[in-house]
Amino acid sequence: MSTVAAVGYIIAFSLFVLGLMGLTGPRTAVRGNWIAAAGMAVAIVSTLLLPGMGEWWLIVLGLVLGAAVGVPAARRVKMTAMPQMVALFNGVGGGAVALIAWAEFRDTAGYLGLPLYVAVASLFAAIIGSVSFWGSLIAFGKLQGWLPSRPVTIGVLHRPITIVALAASAGYAIAVMAGATSGWLVVGVLVSAAFFGVLMVLPIGGADMPVVISMLNAATGLSAAAMGLALDNTALIVAGMLVGASGSILTNLMAKAMNRSLVSILAGGFGATAVSAQAHGDDRPVRSTSASDAAIQLAYANRVVVVPGYGMAVAQAQHAVREMADLLRGKGVEVSYAVHPVAGRMPGHMNVLLAEADVPYEALKDLDESNALLPQADVALVIGANDVVNPSARTDPGSPIYGMPVLDVVSSKSVIVLKRSMGAGFAGINNALFTDPRTSMLFGDAKSSVSDVVGELKNL
Ligand code: NAP
Numbered sequence: 001m002s003t004v005a006a007v008g009y010i011i012a013f014s015l016f017v018l019g020l021m022g023l024t025g026p027r028t029a030v031r032g033n034w035i036a037a038a039g040m041a042v043a044i045v046s047t048l049l050l051p052g053m054g055e056w057w058l059i060v061l062g063l064v065l066g067a068a069v070g071v072p073a074a075r076r077v078k079m080t081a082m083p084q085m086v087a088l089f090n091g092v093g094g095g096a097v098a099l100i101a102w103a104e105f106r107d108t109a110g111y112l113g114l115p116l117y118v119a120v121a122s123l124f125a126a127i128i129g130s131v132s133f134w135g136s137l138i139a140f141g142k143l144q145g146w147l148p149s150r151p152v153t154i155g156v157l158h159r160p161i162t163i164v165a166l167a168a169s170a171g172y173a174i175a176v177m178a179g180a181t182s183g184w185l186v187v188g189v190l191v192s193a194a195f196f197g198v199l200m201v202l203p204i205g206g207a208d209m210p211v212v213i214s215m216l217n218a219a220t221g222l223s224a225a226a227m228g229l230a231l232d233n234t235a236l237i238v239a240g241m242l243v244g245a246s247g248s249i250l251t252n253l254m255a256k257a258m259n260r261s262l263v264s265i266l267a268g269g270f271g272a273t274a275v276s277a278q279a280h281g282d283d284r285p286v287r288s289t290s291a292s293d294a295a296i297q298l299a300y301a302n303r304v305v306v307v308p309g310y311g312m313a314v315a316q317a318q319h320a321v322r323e324m325a326d327l328l329r330g331k332g333v334e335v336s337y338a339v340h341p342v343a344g345r346m347p348g349h350m351n352v353l354l355a356e357a358d359v360p361y362e363a364l365k366d367l368d369e370s371n372a373l374l375p376q377a378d379v380a381l382v383i384g385a386n387d388v389v390n391p392s393a394r395t396d397p398g399s400p401i402y403g404m405p406v407l408d409v410v411s412s413k414s415v416i417v418l419k420r421s422m423g424a425g426f427a428g429i430n431n432a433l434f435t436d437p438r439t440s441m442l443f444g445d446a447k448s449s450v451s452d453v454v455g456e457l458k459n460l
Contacts, residue, residue, distance in 0.1 A: 006234075008046025013238050015039025020246060026348070026355040043235045079353070080313050083345040084143040087213050091136025094220040097227050098129030098193075102186055104230060110181030122230035123173040126186065127193045128223035130169075132216050134197035139213055142201075143345065150428055151203045158203065165195035200266065207387060207401055207427035208265045210342050211254045215262065218247025250347065257341035257367070259403045284435035286422065291449060294416050294442050295456030298324075299331050301378035305370065307338045307407055308350045310426065311384015311419055315446035318357040321383060324450055325359070327457045336363050338370030338380075338407050340388035345426075370407055377412035382433075384418060384446045386425030389433055401427055415439040418449045 016039045022032020048059065070089075077085045101122045105111065111119040141147035154161070169192035172185045204212050221243025228236025255262050289297075298304055306325065312318060325335040337359065339350045354364060365373060374380060382389055385407075392399035393406040409415050415438050422434060422441075433439055442449050 002049060002051060005046045005049050008042055008049065009235050009238075012039045012043035012046065012235060015042065016239060016242055020242065026351050026361070029352075040239075043239065047233070047235060079316075079349075080310070080345060081144075082349075083210070083213060084140050086346065087136045087140040087143060087216070090213070090217045090220050091133045091140065094129040094132025094136065094216070094223055096129070097220070097223040098126050098133060098190055100227055101126035101129065101230070102190065104227075105176070105186045106183065110176065110179075112181070116177065118230045119177045121226045123176060123186075123189060125223045125227035125230065126189050127169050127173060128219050128226070130190045130193035131197035131200070132219045132223060134194040135201040135212070135219075136197075136216050138198055138201040139209060139216065142209060147202075149205070149209070149426060151205045153203045154199075158199065162196060162199040165192050165199060168192040169196060204265060205400060205427065207342075207404065208258065208260065209426075210345075210347065211251060211258060211260065211262070211265050214247055214250040214254055214347070218244050218251055221245070221247050254342065254347065257405065259405050284437075286435055287437075287440045289416065289440035289442050291442065291452035292456045294440075295453045295460060297414065297416065298328055298333065298379055298381065298453065299457060299460050301328075301333055303334045303336075303373075303377045304328060304379045304381055305336055305338050305365075305374055305377040305409075305412065307340075307370075307380055307382045307385050307389060307409060308354065309340075309343045309383065309385020309388055310345060310349075311386075311446050313344050313349060313353055313384070315384060315448075317383060317447040317450050318353040318359075320447055320450040320454060322354075322357040322359050324454050324457065325363075327454060331457075331460075336365050336370075336373060338367075338374065338409075339364050340367055340370075340385070340407055343385055343388045367405055367407065371411075374408055375411045378414065380407075380409040380412040380415045382409060382415060382417040382419075383450065386419070386431055387427045387429075390425070390427075390429065390431045391433055391436075392429070392431070400429060409433065410436055410438065413438070416442055418442045418444070418446050420445060 015035050019032045019034075019036025019039055022028040022035055024032075053059075073085065104122050108114055108118075111122070138147065142149045169189050172188035172192065176185050176189070201212060201216075221240045223240070225237050225240030225244055228234065228238075228240055251262065255265065258265075306321060308318075308321070312321065328335050337350075337354060339354075341347065343350045344353075351364060355361070387401060387406075389407050389409045390399075390401060391406070391408075391410050393401045393404045394408070396402060410433060415433065415436065417434060417439055419441070420443060424430065434441060442453075444452075
């Protein structure tokens with residue numbers, strides 16, 4: 001490696017680490033993102049300075065095409081569609097690694113004369129990259145609503161076929177490592193791994209999607225690191241390991257937040273219970289309320305806990321919510337925000353929205369703090385949240401989300417839920433909170449409802 005490239009790589013790695021440090025808090029996240037992006041730019045330029053670079057028109061074409069697709073997509077994407085975008089970008093990374101592994105096989109005439117570790121690392125990268133690409137596409141389809149978010153299987157043979165696909169992929173890879181040079185074997189590796197990726201993600205239900213996305217993200221990082229090993233490229237190894245390690249930590253945190261082990265998520269099969277939970281009848285009446293009644297209830301409370309969810313993000317109600325909280329504070333009401341780790345559609349979704357509306361960070365309470373606070377609250381104001389406040393996660397062993405830690409809003413003295421209808425949340429299941437005698441429903445788009453409450457509060 002040239003000295004210039006080596007120095008460039010060291011600068012890039014330092015920027016990656018600084019960028020990651022910035023991403024640990026909402027105040028420094030944007031700066032962290034820019035620093036990491038600058039690191040990636042330095043890594044790309046350093047790579048292009050490596051001896052033996054050629055086919056410049058192809059490289060420029062790739063850069064132009066990537067920028068032409070990526071920049072407008074990232075600029076236009078709505079905050080609520082960010083998880084799909086992350087899934088897609090992550091998948092493309094895995095797909096690129098798989099294609100590089102294939103190209104490397106062709107370039108070296110089947111790893112001819114190369115040490116065994118090159119073939120092992122390259123084929124490992126091909127398998128994981130292909131799994132990540134196709135698995136991410138399925139996750140994208142589920143989040144985008146193009147595929148059902150409920151668990152989907154091809155019947156009793158689903159699990160055996162999934163295992164056969166993985167075994168076939170490994171088998172083809174072993175044949176190549178043993179010296180076989182047919183290009184079709186690598187095609188077999190990629191196609192079988194693709195089947196495995198699709199069949200692995202299809203049976204995973206909506207509520208578990210955050211864990212799957214971060215797991216696939218970690219897998220892409222791992223495949224890039226393996227490819228770096230095969231190509232003897234330090235930048236790929238370090239960047240891949242950073243993505244792999246941070247993705248693994250996030251997967252672990254998300255699985256803990258859902259109270260699920262990764263094995264039980266990957267084992268899937270929540271479909272049957274989802275149907276049975278849907279079938280549970282609930283004949284209790286629904287009490288609806290008006291903005292003026294809700295405003296009076298809130299204004300005369302001592303403590304209000306706001307519980308934001310995906311609906312607040314869809315309605316972009318965060319600024320109105322902040323205004324409402326300011327008015328309530330002006331009337332001597334103590335207001336805090338209960339933030340569930342998987343509320344919304346991406347990790348930290350609520351934190352980002354509330355930070356954007358200048359909600360003081362100290363007012364945000366995590367799951368445990370909130371559950372300690374809720375029994376003393378006079379009103380729990382649920383704004384577009386559903387699954388994260390579903391009491392069946394605590395009380396109904398037949399529920400698909402049973403065991404997932406939720407915000408215990410029913411422990412507060414009263415609950416007001418803002419949503420448009422009695423419709424289900426992402427997990428697609430009923431919510432007995434809406435018919436609880438302590439709950440009143442304020443139907444409508446969250447932003448208009450909160451704005452109406454703000455108007456009423458100003459008149460009180
Ligand atoms: P949720 O369970 O998806 O429910 C959101 C609710 O918002 C819906 O029931 C919907 O009811 C309401 N809503 C939608 N648009 C609205 C609007 N304009 N105004 C008012 N209400 C509106 O949301 P959640 O409680 O935040 O739970 C998140 C779910 O997503 C969990 O199941 C989680 O596992 C999953 N998930 C999370 C992530 C992550 O990383 N955070 C990623 C992927 C999936 P109406 O239609 O009746 O209005």
